[in-house]
Amino acid sequence: MSHTPVSRAPVHNVGGSVRAFKKFSFLGIDRTFLGIVPFLALIGYFFFYPIAVVFNRSIHDSHNHLSISTYKALFSGDYRAAFIGSFELAAYSMAISAVIGAAICVALVKTNGNTKRVISAIAGVLTSTGGIPLAFSFIASFGQEGLVTKALLNIFHWDIYAGAFDIYNFWGILLVYCFFQAPLMVIIFTPAVENLKVEWQEANETLGGSRLQFIRHITIPVLFPAFLSSCLLLFASGFSAYATAAAMSNGTIPLVPLVIGNLVDGNVIAGEANQGDALAMGMIFVSIIVFAFYAVVLRIARKK
Amino acid sequence: MKRGLRIGDRIILIVAGFFFITPFLAAAEYSLRGYGGKGHTFANYTWIFKQIGFSPALFTSLRIAALSVALLLLLMIPTVVYVQLAGRKWARLVEIMCLLPIVIPVVSLAIGAQVAMPKTLQSTSYELCFFYVIICMPYVYRTLNTGLQAISLPTLVEASSSLGATGLKTLILVIVPAIGSATLGAVFITFAISMGEYALAVLLHFHTLTTWATNASQENLYGSVAISVGSLFSIWILLVIFAYVPVIKSALNKKKETVE
Numbered sequence: 001m002s003h004t005p006v007s008r009a010p011v012h013n014v015g016g017s018v019r020a021f022k023k024f025s026f027l028g029i030d031r032t033f034l035g036i037v038p039f040l041a042l043i044g045y046f047f048f049y050p051i052a053v054v055f056n057r058s059i060h061d062s063h064n065h066l067s068i069s070t071y072k073a074l075f076s077g078d079y080r081a082a083f084i085g086s087f088e089l090a091a092y093s094m095a096i097s098a099v100i101g102a103a104i105c106v107a108l109v110k111t112n113g114n115t116k117r118v119i120s121a122i123a124g125v126l127t128s129t130g131g132i133p134l135a136f137s138f139i140a141s142f143g144q145e146g147l148v149t150k151a152l153l154n155i156f157h158w159d160i161y162a163g164a165f166d167i168y169n170f171w172g173i174l175l176v177y178c179f180f181q182a183p184l185m186v187i188i189f190t191p192a193v194e195n196l197k198v199e200w201q202e203a204n205e206t207l208g209g210s211r212l213q214f215i216r217h218i219t220i221p222v223l224f225p226a227f228l229s230s231c232l233l234l235f236a237s238g239f240s241a242y243a244t245a246a247a248m249s250n251g252t253i254p255l256v257p258l259v260i261g262n263l264v265d266g267n268v269i270a271g272e273a274n275q276g277d278a279l280a281m282g283m284i285f286v287s288i289i290v291f292a293f294y295a296v297v298l299r300i301a302r303k304k
Numbered sequence: 305m306k307r308g309l310r311i312g313d314r315i316i317l318i319v320a321g322f323f324f325i326t327p328f329l330a331a332a333e334y335s336l337r338g339y340g341g342k343g344h345t346f347a348n349y350t351w352i353f354k355q356i357g358f359s360p361a362l363f364t365s366l367r368i369a370a371l372s373v374a375l376l377l378l379l380m381i382p383t384v385v386y387v388q389l390a391g392r393k394w395a396r397l398v399e400i401m402c403l404l405p406i407v408i409p410v411v412s413l414a415i416g417a418q419v420a421m422p423k424t425l426q427s428t429s430y431e432l433c434f435f436y437v438i439i440c441m442p443y444v445y446r447t448l449n450t451g452l453q454a455i456s457l458p459t460l461v462e463a464s465s466s467l468g469a470t471g472l473k474t475l476i477l478v479i480v481p482a483i484g485s486a487t488l489g490a491v492f493i494t495f496a497i498s499m500g501e502y503a504l505a506v507l508l509h510f511h512t513l514t515t516w517a518t519n520a521s522q523e524n525l526y527g528s529v530a531i532s533v534g535s536l537f538s539i540w541i542l543l544v545i546f547a548y549v550p551v552i553k554s555a556l557n558k559k560k561e562t563v564e
Contacts, residue, residue: 035386036394042379043401043441046434050416051408057419104320107313122324122540124493131502132514133532136521140529141330148330179327240409243502247518257411257503264415264507277419280412291407 070278101185131243192226225301451486
């Protein structure tokens with residue numbers, strides 16, 4: 001993921017039509033604005049408008065009076081538990097996946113084109129289509145009757161169901177999350193690892209540095225900002241994912257997206273009609289905070 | 305960092321490959337189990353096609369995915385090209401707009417869609433197309449933008465217009481072929497996301513392939529696993545073919561050159 005578009009000098013001589021087009025202006029706004037109107041109209045109506053409606057509903061109570069009672073409810077009872085659950089799931093899956101994904105990245109960048117292409121293709125599918133197929137694949141392999149469960153029991157005499165683990169509970173969902181978060185880490189962290197230059201390693205060797213010193217003084221400082229920003233993306237992805245958890249738990253595990261799903265599906269308690277909207281806004285706030293950190297980390301990394 | 309694979313790297317890749325492939329092989333085995341877990345048959349796969357709800361759900365998903373792809377390309381190719389050529393000063397705005405759908409959780413968008421969209425739109429499953437366009441936009445923007453930066457767009461446009469082509473002709477006959485692989489990438493990612501999307505489909509009460517699969521799991525878990533394995537593997541096969549398309553293309557070109 002590169003975040004710096006190659007800036008180009010403005011193009012002036014691209015045929016007369018563009019030049020003529022540029023001369024007009026309307027209400028002080030350059031006519032070139034017209035070219036992105038269709039784009040803005042679509043994203044405005046199908047993205048900003050629904051979010052604005054959610055926000056507006058969230059700051060009204062069931063009698064349509066301005067109120068923050070729905071937000072107060074987020075800090076107690078089931079809703080608080082849901083936010084804590086989502087935080088834990090996002091944080092655990094982030095930590096595990098970031099380490100696994102980074103290790104795979106480091107090994108992967110040294111392979112040749114075809115291996116890399118196939119692995120990044122598989123990673124792409126796992127992250128973008130994951131959801132439902134992933135959930136069922138894991139129920140099938142790690143469920144009570146699953147092949148993996150049986151193999152671990154028969155070959156290693158390890159009963160994964162002896163402890164707290166169940167494919168339908170928090171730990172099961174965490175396991176599945178790692179299987180789409182780690183590939184996501186591979187995809188977003190690979191460009192940073194690829195930027196490590198061979199020359200640096202050679203320079204390190206010429207100067208008599210050991211491999212450990214290379215990792216300690218070059219690899220870690222260079223990669224740290226990218227690693228941190230990738231972690232933030234993983235956290236956001238784990239925090240907001242819905243499909244996998246919904247398919248695996250039937251909405252019984254306290255996670256914010258699942259609670260919202262239940263509220264939307266009509267299990268609304270009287271007087272809490274706008275609670276779902278406040279929960280949705282709560283998720284948006286958390287995501288915005290995470291992405292704000294992400295932007296800060298990227299900015300610091302660029303300044304270096 | 306191009307250096308030979310160390311033994312440690314090999315171990316990491318092999319262990320990772322093993323861990324990532326095992327669940328899918330195990331799921332494939334599970335999907336082939338016979339009635340009551342005895343023996344192995346294709347019964348679960350044939351069961352899928354016998355279900356009355358399956359083919360409507362599949363076709364709904366395919367139709368929505370195809371329309372989302374068309375709509376997204378129709379909107380994004382002209383916009384990104386325009387921004388690079390004439391609307392440079394809006395580039396930052398478009399880029400930020402295209403990032404936002406990643407930031408906002410889909411569930412929040414779904415709850416908004418349910419209350420904000422007019423009833424006429426909500427009564428048809430085509431509503432989903434517009435939201436799939438929104439959630440795919442970040443990936444498509446990135447892909448197209450990178451593709452366009454790799455070609456010398458101003459030169460191409462100038463050459464085309466000095467030869468007398470209109471703007472539309474230039475777009476369709478010059479620019480789109482020039483960013484062929486980026487367009488193909490955008491098509492693939494949109495199609496894959498649209499086919500696999502669940503949150504919006506279920507929260508807006510539409511019947512797509514994914515919602516059908518989750519409902520079917522309550523009746524026959526083996527069938528749901530079979531459809532999951534089927535969809536994952538078919539997308540992988542498509543993707544591997546797609547990943548090799550540049551390779552195949554260059555191989556064909558070389559062949560052509562040698563023939564000529």
